[in-house]
Amino acid sequence: MSKQDDSFKKLVSHCKEYGFIFQSSEIYDGLAAVYDYGPYGVELKNNIKQYWWESMVKMHENIVGIDAAIFMHPKTWKASGHIDAFNDPMIDNKDSKKRYRADQLVEEYVEKKVLKKANKEIEKARKRFGDDFDEEQYKTTNPRVMGYLEKAQTITTRLNTSLTNEDLEDVKALIEELEIACPESGSRNWTEVRQFNLMFNTQLGTIAGEAGKLYLRPETAQGIFVNFLNVQKTTRQKIPFGIAQIGKAFRNEIVARQFIFRMREFEQMEMQFFIRPGEQQKWYTYWKEARMKWHLAIHPTEKLRYHDHEKLAHYADAALDIEFQFPFGFRELEGIHSRTAFDLGSHQELSGKKLQYFDPELGESYVPYVLETSIGCDRMFLATMANALMEETVPDADGKDSTRIVLKVHPALAPVKCAVLPLLKNKEELTTKAREVFNNLKFAFNCQYDEKDAIGRRYRRQDAIGTPYCVTVDFDTLEDNTVTVRDRDTLEQVRIPISEVEAMVSGKVSMKNLLN
Numbered sequence: 001m002s003k004q005d006d007s008f009k010k011l012v013s014h015c016k017e018y019g020f021i022f023q024s025s026e027i028y029d030g031l032a033a034v035y036d037y038g039p040y041g042v043e044l045k046n047n048i049k050q051y052w053w054e055s056m057v058k059m060h061e062n063i064v065g066i067d068a069a070i071f072m073h074p075k076t077w078k079a080s081g082h083i084d085a086f087n088d089p090m091i092d093n094k095d096s097k098k099r100y101r102a103d104q105l106v107e108e109y110v111e112k113k114v115l116k117k118a119n120k121e122i123e124k125a126r127k128r129f130g131d132d133f134d135e136e137q138y139k140t141t142n143p144r145v146m147g148y149l150e151k152a153q154t155i156t157t158r159l160n161t162s163l164t165n166e167d168l169e170d171v172k173a174l175i176e177e178l179e180i181a182c183p184e185s186g187s188r189n190w191t192e193v194r195q196f197n198l199m200f201n202t203q204l205g206t207i208a209g210e211a212g213k214l215y216l217r218p219e220t221a222q223g224i225f226v227n228f229l230n231v232q233k234t235t236r237q238k239i240p241f242g243i244a245q246i247g248k249a250f251r252n253e254i255v256a257r258q259f260i261f262r263m264r265e266f267e268q269m270e271m272q273f274f275i276r277p278g279e280q281q282k283w284y285t286y287w288k289e290a291r292m293k294w295h296l297a298i299h300p301t302e303k304l305r306y307h308d309h310e311k312l313a314h315y316a317d318a319a320l321d322i323e324f325q326f327p328f329g330f331r332e333l334e335g336i337h338s339r340t341a342f343d344l345g346s347h348q349e350l351s352g353k354k355l356q357y358f359d360p361e362l363g364e365s366y367v368p369y370v371l372e373t374s375i376g377c378d379r380m381f382l383a384t385m386a387n388a389l390m391e392e393t394v395p396d397a398d399g400k401d402s403t404r405i406v407l408k409v410h411p412a413l414a415p416v417k418c419a420v421l422p423l424l425k426n427k428e429e430l431t432t433k434a435r436e437v438f439n440n441l442k443f444a445f446n447c448q449y450d451e452k453d454a455i456g457r458r459y460r461r462q463d464a465i466g467t468p469y470c471v472t473v474d475f476d477t478l479e480d481n482t483v484t485v486r487d488r489d490t491l492e493q494v495r496i497p498i499s500e501v502e503a504m505v506s507g508k509v510s511m512k513n514l515l516n
Contacts, residue, residue: 005327005328007327007386008258008259008326008327008328008386010389011259011327011385011386011389012259014385014389014405014407014464015041015259015385018040018464018465019038019039019040019041019465020037020038020040020041020044020385021035021036021037021038021041021259021260022035022036022037022038023035023036024036032256032264033253033256033257033262033263033264034263034264034265035259035260035263039415040415040416040465040466041381041415043415043416043446044381044384044385044409044413044414044415044466045267045377045378045381047412047413047414047415048377048380048381048384048413049246049267049269049377050511051298051412051413051511051514051515052246052269052294052375052377052380053065053244053246053269054511054515055294055514055515056242056244056269056271057244058515059515060242062237062238062240062241062242063241063242063243063244063271063273064231064235064237064241064242064243064244065243065244065245066223066224066227066231066243066244066245067245067246067247068220068223068224068226068227068245068247069223070216070217070247070248071204071214071216071217072214072215072217072222072223072226074213074214074215075350075351076222076226076347077199077215077218077222078350079346079347079349079350079351080222080225080343080346080347081315081346082199082215082218083197083199086197086198086199086218087195087196087197087198088101088103088195088196088198088253088254089101089102089103089163089168089171089193089194089195089196090102090193090194090195090196090254091105091172091175091190091191091192091193091194092190092191093182093184093185093187093189093190093191094187094189094190094191095182095185095187095189096182096184096185096187098182098183098184098185099254099255100182100254100255101254101255102168102171102172102175102193103159103163103171104255105175105180106155106159106171106174106175106178106180107156107159109155109178109180110152110155110156111329113178114148114151114152114155115148115149115152117148118139118145118148118149118152121142121144121145121148122135122138122139122145125138125142155174155178156310157310158170158174159171159174160310160311162174163311164311166195168192168193168194168195169192169193171193172190172192172193175190175193176188176190196254197252198218198251198252198253198254199215199216199218199250199251199252200215200216200250200251200252200264201213201214201215201216202214202215202216216249216250217248217249217250218249218250218251219249219268219270219374220245220246220247220248220249220268220270221270221272221343221372221374222343223245223247224243224245224270224272225272225343225344225347225355225370226347227243228243228274228344228355228368229355231243232274232357238360239274239275239276239357239359239368240273240274240275240276240279240283241273241274242271242272242273242274243271243272243274244269244270244271245268245269245270245271246267246268246269246270246377247267247268248265248266248267248268249265249266249267249268250264250265250266251264251266252264258326258328259382260378260379260381260382261326261328261331261378261379261382263378266376266377266378267376267377267378268374268375268376268377269374269375269376269377269380270372270373270374270375271372271373271374272343272370272371272372273287273370273371273372273373274357274368274369274370275368275369275370275371276359276362276366276368276369277340277341277366277367277368277369278369279369280317280318280338280340280369280371281318281338283338283371284318284336284338284371287336287371287373288306288320288336291322291334291336291373291375292304292306292322295322295324295333295334297410297514298384298387298410298413298514299324299383299384299387300387302325303324303325303387304322304323304324304325304333305322305323305325305330306320306321306322306323307320307321307322307323307330307332308320309321313337313339315339315340315342315343316337316338316339316340316342317338317340318337318338319335319336319337319338320335320336321333321334321335321336322334322335322336324379324383324386326382326383326386327386331379332379333375333376333379333380333383334373334374334375334376335372335373335374335375336371336372336373336374337371337372337374338369338370338371338372339369339370339371339372340369340370341367341368341369341370342370343370344367344368344370345367348367355367356368384409384413385407385409388407388408388409388410388466389405389406389407389408390405390406390407390408391403391404391405391406392404392406394491395491396456404460404463405460405463405464406463406464406466406488406489407463407464407465407466408466408488408489409466410513410514411468411469411508411509411513412509412510412511412513412514413514414466414467414468414509415446415465415466415467416446416447416448416462416465416466416467417445417446417447417467417468417469417505417509418441418445418446418447418448418467418468418469418470418471418501418505418509419447419448419449419450419458419462419467419469419470419471420434420437420438420441420447420448420449420450420470420471420473421434421449421450421451421455421458421459421470421471421472421473422434422451422472422473423455423472423473423474423475425451425452429478430473430474430475430477430478431451433473433477433478434449434451434473435449437471437473437483437498437501440502441471441501441502441505444502444505444506445505445506445509448462448467450462455472458470459486462488463488466488467488468487468488468489468508468509469485469486469487469488469505469508469509470485470486470488471483471484471485471486471501472484472485472486477498481497481498481499482495482496482497482498483495483496483498483501485501485504485505
């Protein structure tokens with residue numbers, strides 16, 4: 001097992017063991033690619049949503065929020081193009097009976113069979129040359145690395161061209177030329193590639209047939225677009241302005257895998273920013289930089305990068321992803337798309353209702369262009385866990401080195417902000433005092449009382465769920481009303497009056513620390 005695979009396996013195990021994420025319907029052997037958030041998972045997820053909402057809505061005078069319904073009129077999805085074009089290329093292996101996304105088979109080939117070799121050469125050179133190593137120069141001068149990168153680019157370009165042209169025969173031809181085998185059986189006995197629509201559908205009430213057919217929304221954006229005029233008029237917003245939303249979306253993924261990275265039921269945090277036609281490049285650059293800054297507040301620079309789209313949707317004139325280095329490699333975390341006037345224009349055409357904005361400065365009406373930022377809440381959760389979970393050696397109570405598992409999540413996002421621990425559980429005077437401290441603190445932030453097991457084991461348990469501060473009530477507390485506050489990351493312990501604990505912890509865990 002590779003180091004990356006091992007770290008990902010430990011991450012998944014930690015999420016289950018400590019109550020972050022459970023397999024949905026686990027007592028019935030589970031439901032594939034559907035997960036439930038446990039007691040600490042739901043707190044962390046809510047904190048991530050709060051961080052996004054406050055940074056997007058509270059910090060911008062010209063961005064407001066809505067919460068649109070999951071069910072929408074089916075014509076919505078006709079106008080958006082989802083009924084006709086929301087497809088992924090699907091291919092089956094005849095021997096293993098396993099189903100795959102054809103484009104992902106090619107992409108994994110490029111990553112594992114081509115780029116992995118290039119990266120291996122680059123790392124060898126980095127060790128050889130040390131601080132003098134210039135990676136960009138090496139990529140453009142070393143013949144072997146240049147060959148790998150050129151091959152990867154050639155394959156990727158051909159794949160994107162074939163998908164854009166809907167040339168599924170060439171996608172299969174590419175799979176055969178690259179001799180890509182089924183990961184399950186090793187067989188190369190493939191079916192033809194065909195399109196697979198990703199929308200779930202259901203029935204409206206007692207109406208049978210196509211007339212009562214509804215879809216579970218595959219994205220939250222359309223609820224924003226159909227409410228454009230409602231929001232603009234009621235909030236009296238002037239362009240440029242944005243509408244933000246957090247909500248569930250559903251996609252019948254061909255292959256849903258990598259834990260919560262790709263699920264069939266997931267949550268999105270999207271903001272559609274309405275602008276004047278012709279100003280899309282300015283705002284594209286602005287939101288590209290603003291969103292990266294948001295991520296950098298909680299993730300290290302080396303784990304984030306931009307990835308420009310080579311294949312653009314037919315309505316887009318620019319698109320990129322902010323990618324995060326998950327244990328299984330760099331993958332999309334957030335998308336930023338310049339969608340032109342496609343969305344409002346399509347809904348205007350199909351509905352017959354004008355979706356235009358009268359610009360008093362220009363003295364004219366127009367269909368606004370849209371700049372979209374869209375981030376998967378579940379992917380953000382996974383990125384946060386992957387970045388924060390670590391194993392380290394620290395001194396224990398006896399001064400000897402021991403290993404601890406710690407979740408060094410930012411204090412503002414931590415599921416539990418503070419734990420109150422009596423030194424001993426069988427001393428009523430300590431537990432009574434600790435309960436008193438806990439009952440006062442619980443009004444200020446999410447706090448936990450814990451008296452089970454030895455104090456050292458309780459510290460380790462709080463470390464594992466990411467609690468930034470532990471407040472210990474001991475016998476000195478009974479004498480002078482002071483407690484020991486332990487810092488999760490530094491392990492530093494300070495003695496302060498009980499009356500100062502709330503202010504100290506509140507200052508450290510405030511969302512202001514991320515928003516400034």
